[in-house]
Amino acid sequence: MKNNKFTLLILGVVAVTGFWISWVSLNPSDEKAMATFVSVNELINNKINKRIKLGGLVKDGSIVISETNQLECNFVLKEGSSELYVKYGRTRPDLFKDGAEVIVAGQYNNGIFYADELQTKCASRYEGDLRNESSYNLTEVLQ
Amino acid sequence: MTPIAGGVALSLAFGFGLLAVLTLLFYNKYQDQRLFLVGQRLALGVSFFIFLATFILSYQLIISNFDVDYVARYTSIETPTIYKISALWAGQSGSLLFWLFILSIFSTITILQNQHKHHELMPWVIISLTVTQIFFLILTNYVTNPFQPTEADFIVANGNGLNPLLQNITMAIHPPTLYLGYVGFSVPFAFAFSALVNRDTSPLWIQSIRRWTLVAWLFLSMGIILGGWWAYQELGWGGYWAWDPVENASFMPWLTATAFIHSIIIQEKKDMLRLWNMALIILTFTLCIFGTFLTRSGVMSSVHSFTESSLGPIFLFFVFFIMIVSFGIMYTRLDVLKSPRKIESFTSRESGFLFNNMVFVVLCFAVFWGTLFPVISEAVRGTKITVGAPFFNQINTPIGLILLALTGIGPLLAWRRTGSKSLIRNFTFPLVMCVIAVILFFLVGFKGYVVVSFSLCVFVTSAIMTEFYKGIRARKNKFNESLHLALMKIVSKNRSRYGGYIVHLGIVLMFIGFTGHAFDREKEFSLQVGQVDHVAGYEFELLKLTESERPNHYAWISELKVTDHQGTFITNLYPEKRVYFHRNPDINRRQPHSELDIYSTLNKDIYSIFSSIDNDNKTAFLKIMVNPLVRWVWVGGYILVFGTLIALWPRKEK
Numbered sequence: 001m002k003n004n005k006f007t008l009l010i011l012g013v014v015a016v017t018g019f020w021i022s023w024v025s026l027n028p029s030d031e032k033a034m035a036t037f038v039s040v041n042e043l044i045n046n047k048i049n050k051r052i053k054l055g056g057l058v059k060d061g062s063i064v065i066s067e068t069n070q071l072e073c074n075f076v077l078k079e080g081s082s083e084l085y086v087k088y089g090r091t092r093p094d095l096f097k098d099g100a101e102v103i104v105a106g107q108y109n110n111g112i113f114y115a116d117e118l119q120t121k122c123a124s125r126y127e128g129d130l131r132n133e134s135s136y137n138l139t140e141v142l143q
Numbered sequence: 144m145t146p147i148a149g150g151v152a153l154s155l156a157f158g159f160g161l162l163a164v165l166t167l168l169f170y171n172k173y174q175d176q177r178l179f180l181v182g183q184r185l186a187l188g189v190s191f192f193i194f195l196a197t198f199i200l201s202y203q204l205i206i207s208n209f210d211v212d213y214v215a216r217y218t219s220i221e222t223p224t225i226y227k228i229s230a231l232w233a234g235q236s237g238s239l240l241f242w243l244f245i246l247s248i249f250s251t252i253t254i255l256q257n258q259h260k261h262h263e264l265m266p267w268v269i270i271s272l273t274v275t276q277i278f279f280l281i282l283t284n285y286v287t288n289p290f291q292p293t294e295a296d297f298i299v300a301n302g303n304g305l306n307p308l309l310q311n312i313t314m315a316i317h318p319p320t321l322y323l324g325y326v327g328f329s330v331p332f333a334f335a336f337s338a339l340v341n342r343d344t345s346p347l348w349i350q351s352i353r354r355w356t357l358v359a360w361l362f363l364s365m366g367i368i369l370g371g372w373w374a375y376q377e378l379g380w381g382g383y384w385a386w387d388p389v390e391n392a393s394f395m396p397w398l399t400a401t402a403f404i405h406s407i408i409i410q411e412k413k414d415m416l417r418l419w420n421m422a423l424i425i426l427t428f429t430l431c432i433f434g435t436f437l438t439r440s441g442v443m444s445s446v447h448s449f450t451e452s453s454l455g456p457i458f459l460f461f462v463f464f465i466m467i468v469s470f471g472i473m474y475t476r477l478d479v480l481k482s483p484r485k486i487e488s489f490t491s492r493e494s495g496f497l498f499n500n501m502v503f504v505v506l507c508f509a510v511f512w513g514t515l516f517p518v519i520s521e522a523v524r525g526t527k528i529t530v531g532a533p534f535f536n537q538i539n540t541p542i543g544l545i546l547l548a549l550t551g552i553g554p555l556l557a558w559r560r561t562g563s564k565s566l567i568r569n570f571t572f573p574l575v576m577c578v579i580a581v582i583l584f585f586l587v588g589f590k591g592y593v594v595v596s597f598s599l600c601v602f603v604t605s606a607i608m609t610e611f612y613k614g615i616r617a618r619k620n621k622f623n624e625s626l627h628l629a630l631m632k633i634v635s636k637n638r639s640r641y642g643g644y645i646v647h648l649g650i651v652l653m654f655i656g657f658t659g660h661a662f663d664r665e666k667e668f669s670l671q672v673g674q675v676d677h678v679a680g681y682e683f684e685l686l687k688l689t690e691s692e693r694p695n696h697y698a699w700i701s702e703l704k705v706t707d708h709q710g711t712f713i714t715n716l717y718p719e720k721r722v723y724f725h726r727n728p729d730i731n732r733r734q735p736h737s738e739l740d741i742y743s744t745l746n747k748d749i750y751s752i753f754s755s756i757d758n759d760n761k762t763a764f765l766k767i768m769v770n771p772l773v774r775w776v777w778v779g780g781y782i783l784v785f786g787t788l789i790a791l792w793p794r795k796e797k
Contacts, residue, residue, distance in 0.1 A: 006486060017505045021512055021538060030533035037527035053529050070755045070764045091667055091754040091766045094735045
């Protein structure tokens with residue numbers, strides 16, 4: 001058998017794959033498949049209507065859990081000096097607390113960010129909290 | 144004193160490494176045997192000092208010497224000894240040292256094993272391994288040194304401690320398993336690289352690295368499966384795979400390595416695909432380093448505020464260094480990499496292997512594309528677009544199914560070409576079974592990919608059965624053996640082949656498990672004692688809410704009675720909400736944790752999470768998931784390991 005038939009075939013496979021990957025990249029089936037990552041500042045300054053993702057720290061003391069439904073909570077997300085009011089109504093990850101690093105995904109509307117996804121920095125990364133490389137959280141310190 | 148010795152050992156290792164490489168380069172120029180011996184011993188010295196450094200760090204961890212920054216950061220006096228040791232790979236600098244430690248074990252074994260073998264190849268093999276060591280030595284010496292003293296102007300009485308949630312035996316063995324896999328590929332790579340430099344195309348070195356490759360592959364596979372298992376049991380999002388960048392980082396080299404394991408068979412048997420194999424092993428090794436980079440540099444998960452690290456640029460440099468040097472040399476050796484023989488027909492096992500290889504690489508590229516999509520989109524369009532699991536599932540499902548189909552088709556094809564008669568003979572049974580399966584699954588009401596996947600599982604299983612049947616029948620006819628004996632004989636006479644089929648069977652079972660994901664159901668709701676809610680045809684009644692104080696945590700336990708829609712009792716589930724360090728006056732140091740309870744059968748898992756509790760109203764907030772067929776994934780994993788062990792089992796020397 002001629003070798004160039006195989007070359008053609010390989011090129012075919014490459015072409016089909018290229019087409020498939022770019023097609024899915026442009027037409028994701030699920031709205032949760034993609035989200036634009038923006039900073040809190042960008043979000044507040046340009047109204048963005050599509051699904052977005054943001055990262056930041058939970059502002060100390062800002063978590064308020066609804067009296068009637070424990071699942072519902074709101075908190076303030078801090079990124080640098082910018083702040084964003086976030087509402088979230090599903091099971092919260094265990095590591096979600098004041099000062100935690102979180103990523104939220106959802107929609108922004110009239111000053112409120114409605115998150116449908118809330119991730120804390122994953123403990124599975126098996127690494128101590130190194131947010132500030134030089135800080136230890138030593139439990140007991142002898143002077 | 145001793146921590147300083149550790150630092151000195153690392154520096155010495157670095158120096159010895161440079162000397163070893165120089166000496167061996169001189170040997171290549173002057174061909175003086177003494178230079179080779181010196182180089183070899185220097186290389187062994189590098190490993191020796193790395194062993195020493197690792198033992199010193201482990202010792203510091205065990206005796207809790209908090210003068211060492213690393214020890215203070217990841218352990219405390221209360222940490223159980225086993226987790227003090229596992230803290231060796233808990234943090235960044237320690238895990239890089241641990242990488243080096245494993246590489247040094249492999250390097251030492253390789254050097255000692257080949258003292259009287261592969262004389263032409265060994266100089267460059269040692270150079271490649273040592274250069275890799277040198278790279279990691281630069282990191283551990285100058286960028287993130289595990290022996291760095293604590294930078295505090297007071298005496299540290301107790302350390303930070305390891306996150307209690309990570310004090311879990313799976314989590315202690317998952318990273319080293321993965322590392323053994325990652326690092327293991329440096330040996331086949333070193334041989335390939337050396338063969339490339341030496342213009343050696345004999346199938347000899349291929350044979351000697353086949354075993355290494357399989358061992359590394361086995362560890363990588365186990366590492367990946369263990370990681371999924373741990374996530375499923377502990378993390379409480381109900382899944383085992385999320386296409387997280389770090390998961391992808393381990394999956395990409397696994398894909399190219401799997402392709403390599405298949406295609407070296409062709410080079411061994413037919414001396415074809417030399418160029419392709421070379422490219423694959425270079426790619427696999429590069430992806431291993433790239434994977435360590437993704438895991439350790441924090442580049443991918445570091446969306447804005449997450450940990451930035453100085454490791455990134457150095458790692459990227461090394462990745463490009465390997466690629467440019469290896470592919471550069473490959474380019475100058477193109478003439479010898481031309482295989483003397485060509486594939487003769489589409490319906491040959493060779494072409495089956497070639498197809499399988501292409502699809503593996505395509506899948507790897509798809510994963511790579513998705514993983515780097517945020518970076519790519521930011522570079523091209525200026526906005527960072529992140530992609531989630533649905534994106535990966537959409538792209539990879541059809542590619543994975545094609546691979547599954549090839550798992551069945553490949554073994555049915557003959558070498559060189561399959562005549563139309565044997566084509567019909569080989570394919571009739573599996574195809575008929577497959578068609579029956581399609582009809583049955585449609586009648587049951589399944590749709591789309593589910594039908595395709597399940598039917599392909601039937602097809603592949605029938606094909607593997609056919610292979611076993613043919614082998615057994617041949618022996619029975621020839622030697623008149625019993626079925627049992629014939630089975631034992633065919634497997635032991637051809638371990639790599641039948642071991643491979645058993646691995647394929649494991650993969651089929653895993654695919655059944657993956658397909659079950661299409662039927663997952665979940666619901667979040669709140670219950671007061673005595674109330675009932677329904678999920679996927681099951682009824683959940685909250686019987687009791689109890690509290691309990693235990694040594695290092697406080698727990699709220701909800702007792703759920705699960706019955707099916709006919710009212711038959713299934714099980715009681717006891718998910719817990721815990722707070723670790725509940726006595727700590729600093730509320731931020733208290734650590735909430737949801738301890739799941741899973742009722743697992745081959746048919747489905749009922750997965751319960753106690754999200755939160757409202758103490759005033761005695762209300763439990765629960766998340767319940769019904770995940771069909773998950774257990775098949777773990778069973779498939781066991782079978783995969785079993786099959787690989789058969790393929791690896793050495794023959795008795797005659």
